[in-house]
Amino acid sequence: MYSDFHVHSDLSFDSKEPAENQVKRAIELNMEKICFTEHHDIGWCYEGYTSLVDMDRYNETISYLREKYSGQIEILQGIELGITKENINEVKEYIENANFDFIIASFHELNGKDPYFPGFWEGKSEAELIDDYFQVTYELLKEIKHADTLGHIDYIIRYCPSRDTNYNPMVDQKEVIDKILNHLIESDICLEINTSNLAKGFDFAHPHPDILKRYVELGGKKVTIGSDAHQSDKLGYGFNEIKELIEELNLEVKQ
Numbered sequence: 001m002y003s004d005f006h007v008h009s010d011l012s013f014d015s016k017e018p019a020e021n022q023v024k025r026a027i028e029l030n031m032e033k034i035c036f037t038e039h040h041d042i043g044w045c046y047e048g049y050t051s052l053v054d055m056d057r058y059n060e061t062i063s064y065l066r067e068k069y070s071g072q073i074e075i076l077q078g079i080e081l082g083i084t085k086e087n088i089n090e091v092k093e094y095i096e097n098a099n100f101d102f103i104i105a106s107f108h109e110l111n112g113k114d115p116y117f118p119g120f121w122e123g124k125s126e127a128e129l130i131d132d133y134f135q136v137t138y139e140l141l142k143e144i145k146h147a148d149t150l151g152h153i154d155y156i157i158r159y160c161p162s163r164d165t166n167y168n169p170m171v172d173q174k175e176v177i178d179k180i181l182n183h184l185i186e187s188d189i190c191l192e193i194n195t196s197n198l199a200k201g202f203d204f205a206h207p208h209p210d211i212l213k214r215y216v217e218l219g220g221k222k223v224t225i226g227s228d229a230h231q232s233d234k235l236g237y238g239f240n241e242i243k244e245l246i247e248e249l250n251l252e253v254k255q
Contacts, residue, residue, distance in 0.1 A: 002239045003033035003255050005078070005102060006151065006194060006226020011058050012038040013051045015230040019061050023069055025232040033074040033255065034235075035102050036062065037226070041082030041109075042090050053079065078102035080151060083140050084109045095146050104192065104226075105144050106151035107137045115159040126166065130156055134176045142183050148254075149190040149224040152206040153180065158197060170210040177211060178218065185220045190254055193246070195238035196228035205242055212249065221252045 004026060009019035019036060026034040038058060041051035058077075066075050079100050083091050084107075095103060110133050113120040121129065133156040141150065152158070157167055169177055184191055194206040207215075223246070229235040246253060 001029050001031055001236055002225040002243075002253060003031045003035070004227050004229070004236050004239075005033075005035045005076075005149070005224045005254070006037050006080070006104060006192065006228045007034055007235065008038060008080075008228070008230045009036060011036065011053060011061060012230070013049055014039065017229075017231050020065060020068075021232040022229070022235055023065050023073060023075060025235045027069070027073050029236045031073060031236065033076055035076035035078040035226075037078035037080040037102065037104050039082065040079050040094075041084075042087040042094070043084065044082070051082065076101040078104065080104040080106050081147070082106055082108045083144070084112075085136065085140065086112075088140050088143060092143060095144070102149075102224075103147045104149055104151040105141065105147035105189070107133070107140070107155060110136055110156075115156045120159075121161055126160055126162060127172070130160070130167070131173060131176075134173045134180070138176050138180050138183070141180060144189070145187050147189055149192045150180075150184055151192045151226070152194040152196070152228065153177075153191065153211060154207050157208070158200065158202075158206070163202070167208065168210075169208050170214055174214075177214065181211075181215050181218050181220060184215075185218060188222075190222040190224045191215055191220060192224045192226055193242055194226050194228050195242060196234075198238035198241060199227070199234050205238060209245065212245070212251075216249045216251070221250070222254060223251045224254045
């Protein structure tokens with residue numbers, strides 16, 4: 001099975017799963033590697049949440065797990081950086097000084113709100129918000145040069161009230177998505193295939209297959225695979241389902 005390069009644990013603010021449970025599950029699935037990519041959202045927009053990694057605890061945990069499971073699995077240190085208009089300069093500085101095996105650039109907020117929360121969807125149509133999300137993603141992503149992968153490019157669809165009923169990205173958002181994909185290719189940043197959508201009952205992973213196919217048409221080949229698991233029973237979820245599409249498109253999976 002593919003190694004999982006997008007994993008959360010109780011080292012992230014939104015998971016209660018002990019990191020060791022994720023390691024044990026990865027070993028059960030015969031993964032060669034697991035990468036802990038805990039949330040680090042500078043200036044998180046919701047009170048009551050502290051979406052920053054306690055790096056002392058993180059480093060201690062990873063060191064302990066590496067020693068305990070040495071020879072059974074390779075454990076990588078990663079980070080998922082949430083990028084916003086408000087924190088872009090701090091994120092760029094953070095990346096420049098970071099010492100991780102793997103960095104995910106992600107977009108969880110638009111106009112100070114996260115699509116996960118119902119209030120995000122008030123005041124504008126779904127179509128307008130989806131357009132805005134991709135436009136902001138491009139405007140901020142083009143300032144990022146040194147991330148390893150772009151996480152869940154169409155994250156907004158995961159929580160869209162109408163699900164994916166009216167989602168036709170390479171029709172409605174083709175121009176801006178092309179710009180995003182071209183930037184990834186030119187900057188040697190991978191595109192993540194994130195299977196969390198499948199775990200939530202969608203019939204496609206992130207990104208929508210049409211985006212993935214367009215990526216290949218534009219010359220893109222490099223992808224990373226992540227379950228975005230916040231619970232150990234979701235680790236590696238859907239990896240076998242996406243294998244056929246990856247092989248069909250002749251994609252190169254970073255492992």
